[in-house]
Every structure is written in structure tokens, then in C-alpha cells.
Amino acid sequence: MDDKKGAVAILQWRASFLGEGVLQEAAYDQALIAAERLERSGSVSASEWLGMVRQANAALLRQQG
Secondary structure (H helix, E strand, C coil): CCHHHHHHHHHHHHHHHCCCCCCCHHHHHHHHHHHHHHHHCCCCCHHHHHHHHHHHHHHHHHHHC
């Protein structure tokens, strides 16, 4: 896996899903699906994927708070 490729993929994912810092449930589901696709394709590592999931979780909790 190319570290630069992973970093770019994560930045694009963040821009697509975490731009406002808050996720509604439907967007949360889409963010997790997109993160999983990136991990399965080898674009991001398992640890990077876990970080993405944690960021999505935090954004969903901000919406509910």
C-alpha cells in the first residue's frame, strides 16, 4: 500500500463525509460503507480504517448530542 495514496483517500473521505463535522444517520451509514470499500481495496490500512470509523462515530454523536 502506498502511504501517499492512503493519505489522499482519507482526505477525500473526510471532505466527502466530515466536512461539516456532524453526520446524520444516513450519511453515517454511507461514510462507513465508503471507508470499508477503501480498506477492502487496499487504499487504506486496517488501522487507518479504524480511525475513519472512529471519526464517523464521533461525528454521529455530535449530531445526537
